[in-house]
Amino acid sequence: MNTSDLVTVLADNWDMSKAETRRLLDVIVQTFNDNIAGGNAFTIPDLGTFGVHTREERTSYNPHYNQYMKLPPKRVVDFTPGKGLKEDLKQVGIEDE
Amino acid sequence: MSEKVTFRELIDAIAEETENSKQFTHDFLKDFVEVINNGLEQEGNVNIAGFGKFNLKKVDERDGYNPQTEEKITIPAHNKIVFKPYKDLRELVNAPYAHLESELIEPEENTQGDAQKDESTPTENIGEDDFIPTAPPTSHDTLDQEDSQKGQLNNENDEEDPFGLGETASQTSSSFFFEENETTPNEDEEDIVEYNNHAADEEDHDDDLEDFFDLEESNPEDTREQTDQDSETSFKEAEQESRESTEASDEIISEKTEEETKISLSSSQDTKSDTKPSENEDKGDREAQAQTAEKPEKKSLTEKDDPSYKKTSPFPLVATAIVLLVLVAGTAWYLGFFSENNSTSNISNSTIAKANMSGQKTHSHPRDSQQPAVRQKNKQKKQQKNVSGSGATHKSPKKNKEITIAKGQTLWSIAHREYDNPRLWPWIYDHNKTLNNPNIIIAGNSLLVPLPSGPQYGLTSNDSVEVAKGYIATYKWYKDKGSERARNYLWAAKKYHSDIRDITSVKIDKDDLAFANQVR
Numbered sequence: 001m002n003t004s005d006l007v008t009v010l011a012d013n014w015d016m017s018k019a020e021t022r023r024l025l026d027v028i029v030q031t032f033n034d035n036i037a038g039g040n041a042f043t044i045p046d047l048g049t050f051g052v053h054t055r056e057e058r059t060s061y062n063p064h065y066n067q068y069m070k071l072p073p074k075r076v077v078d079f080t081p082g083k084g085l086k087e088d089l090k091q092v093g094i095e096d097e
Numbered sequence: 098m099s100e101k102v103t104f105r106e107l108i109d110a111i112a113e114e115t116e117n118s119k120q121f122t123h124d125f126l127k128d129f130v131e132v133i134n135n136g137l138e139q140e141g142n143v144n145i146a147g148f149g150k151f152n153l154k155k156v157d158e159r160d161g162y163n164p165q166t167e168e169k170i171t172i173p174a175h176n177k178i179v180f181k182p183y184k185d186l187r188e189l190v191n192a193p194y195a196h197l198e199s200e201l202i203e204p205e206e207n208t209q210g211d212a213q214k215d216e217s218t219p220t221e222n223i224g225e226d227d228f229i230p231t232a233p234p235t236s237h238d239t240l241d242q243e244d245s246q247k248g249q250l251n252n253e254n255d256e257e258d259p260f261g262l263g264e265t266a267s268q269t270s271s272s273f274f275f276e277e278n279e280t281t282p283n284e285d286e287e288d289i290v291e292y293n294n295h296a297a298d299e300e301d302h303d304d305d306l307e308d309f310f311d312l313e314e315s316n317p318e319d320t321r322e323q324t325d326q327d328s329e330t331s332f333k334e335a336e337q338e339s340r341e342s343t344e345a346s347d348e349i350i351s352e353k354t355e356e357e358t359k360i361s362l363s364s365s366q367d368t369k370s371d372t373k374p375s376e377n378e379d380k381g382d383r384e385a386q387a388q389t390a391e392k393p394e395k396k397s398l399t400e401k402d403d404p405s406y407k408k409t410s411p412f413p414l415v416a417t418a419i420v421l422l423v424l425v426a427g428t429a430w431y432l433g434f435f436s437e438n439n440s441t442s443n444i445s446n447s448t449i450a451k452a453n454m455s456g457q458k459t460h461s462h463p464r465d466s467q468q469p470a471v472r473q474k475n476k477q478k479k480q481q482k483n484v485s486g487s488g489a490t491h492k493s494p495k496k497n498k499e500i501t502i503a504k505g506q507t508l509w510s511i512a513h514r515e516y517d518n519p520r521l522w523p524w525i526y527d528h529n530k531t532l533n534n535p536n537i538i539i540a541g542n543s544l545l546v547p548l549p550s551g552p553q554y555g556l557t558s559n560d561s562v563e564v565a566k567g568y569i570a571t572y573k574w575y576k577d578k579g580s581e582r583a584r585n586y587l588w589a590a591k592k593y594h595s596d597i598r599d600i601t602s603v604k605i606d607k608d609d610l611a612f613a614n615q616v617r
Contacts, residue, residue, distance in 0.1 A: 001143045001144065003145050003146040009132050010125075013132075028126065031110050032148060033148065036189075036546055040100060040101065041101045042101065044104065050180075067200060069200065070201075072198065073474075074195055076190065079180035081297050084130075089176050090176055093176060
């Protein structure tokens with residue numbers, strides 16, 4: 001499902017034009033991004049928690065070239081799905097019996 | 098990480114930005130989540146531009162257990178939701194570290210040596226530079242220590258046996274020996290090392306002790322010995338206590354009673370230091386003692402404790418050091434006979450002699466006998482082999498032969514005659530810079546023919562490198578002529594030495610290199 005599909009559905013649900021919903025979606029995403037990048041974790045009910053953490057510097061090894069590389073520290077995004085989402089989607093597509 | 102932002106705050110921010118009501122944005126967001134949920138359910142993925150994508154991933158059934166009831170359960174197969182941020186978000190988040198890059202850590206000599214080893218033909222190709230003995234420089238110094246430790250360890254064994262008491266024996270016998278052998282230089286040192294760290298006797302054997310424990314424990318001992326007065330008093334107390342403890346040992350008392358007597362005797366001493374060594378004595382393993390030997394040792398040393406308490410002394414430590422050194426020396430010898438090792442064996446020989454003088458036991462003797470024999474072997478082999486590790490840095494005397502080209506001879510035929518392997522002709526080609534066209538040699542000219550320096554006329558890695566160089570030179574010549582055969586020579590060069598770019602400055606065409614790599 002793409003952004004455009006998302007926009008279509010939302011526009012339909014809320015009786016807004018696509019352009020408008022797209023703009024609104026942009027703002028939402030932007031807020032999310034700003035907060036994540038700023039290091040502020042936040043939780044959306046039923047969706048999940050977004051956060052950040054730093055991966056420490058480490059030495060990686062390429063066995064083919066027998067090379068060691070020092071990888072710099074990195075800041076990455078965490079996401080833990082919320083209960084609602086987890087429960088709903090747990091058994092989707094899994095054939096029981 | 099900064100504080101957590103509440104949902105409400107988010108809504109407030111969004112509402113402000115879009116000039117909608119807070120209620121509206123709240124509802125909208127909820128619906129937004131719902132749509133994502135549905136999208137995941139229907140299609141398994143939701144991609145939001147500028148943000149990231151949500152995916153559903155299957156997780157297989159696996160075994161787990163209920164931590165509360167401690168019973169095993171099976172976690173059924175299910176889906177999990179993953180979120181992968183897109184580039185914009187990733188870069189935004191990593192902004193503080195964006196300027197950093199991965200660094201290649203230069204391989205050490207060891208690894209380079211390994212690469213060269215791979216290339217060598219079956220001759221002994223442990224180049225001198227390849228083997229980086231980590232221990233030898235220190236081993237010279239610690240060899241003494243090892244010997245002394247070993248000797249002491251043996252002593253400890255011997256001491257244990259007569260009493261047959263196991264641990265208690267060492268403790269009791271230590272004090273016993275201390276009393277008896279005060280004047281004997283050998284055992285005295287051991288005793289001092291092991292049991293009598295702080296007594297005045299140490300002052301007498303200062304030099305020896307320093308030799309033995311130079312590397313590891315010199316400082317505490319030195320500081321200890323500086324305080325004469327205390328050591329004297331502790332010495333007296335030590336004598337007292339040792340006597341009393343030996344009396345007790347005659348009756349084969351348990352450790353605990355020993356401790357009691359000792360503790361009662363040394364009331365003036367720090368109880369802490371007392372109990373600590375005694376606690377250590379309680380432990381079954383000598384290893385444990387060895388490990389803790391340093392701690393109670395140091396502690397008691399600084400506090401000038403009763404020597405008889407320190408049953409756990411450098412003995413095991415010295416012993417392990419000796420064992421380590423023996424191992425290192427042994428591997429050094431077996432690995433090969435390099436000039437470095439020759440000199441180390443010289444030094445280690447002298448250190449062993451030193452250790453012998455100080456009265457250490459039999460372990461040094463077999464080593465002594467081995468060493469001269471090994472060293473002779475070394476010399477012989479060296480003369481035979483002309484070993485050199487990475488040929489670049491080490492120049493060993495290589496033999497070359499000068500021949501005059503007879504009519505009808507070719508490089509191929511000469512190589513066949515000299516090496517029994519005509520394919521080594523580029524080696525000759527490489528050695529004679531006057532040659533241009535590898536196909537043409539003029540009868541009557543002289544050629545410098547390098548001879549293989551490995552044992553039994555084998556090629557050393559160095560020689561292989563030169564053969565490869567020769568092939569590369571040939572490659573260059575053919576390439577300059579624009580011939581297609583050039584890359585075949587590159588392929589051949591790789592056969593003799595895989596990392597050809599390292600050994601030559603000749604410009605190698607990429608395609609040719611790919612061909613050479615591929616066909617291999």
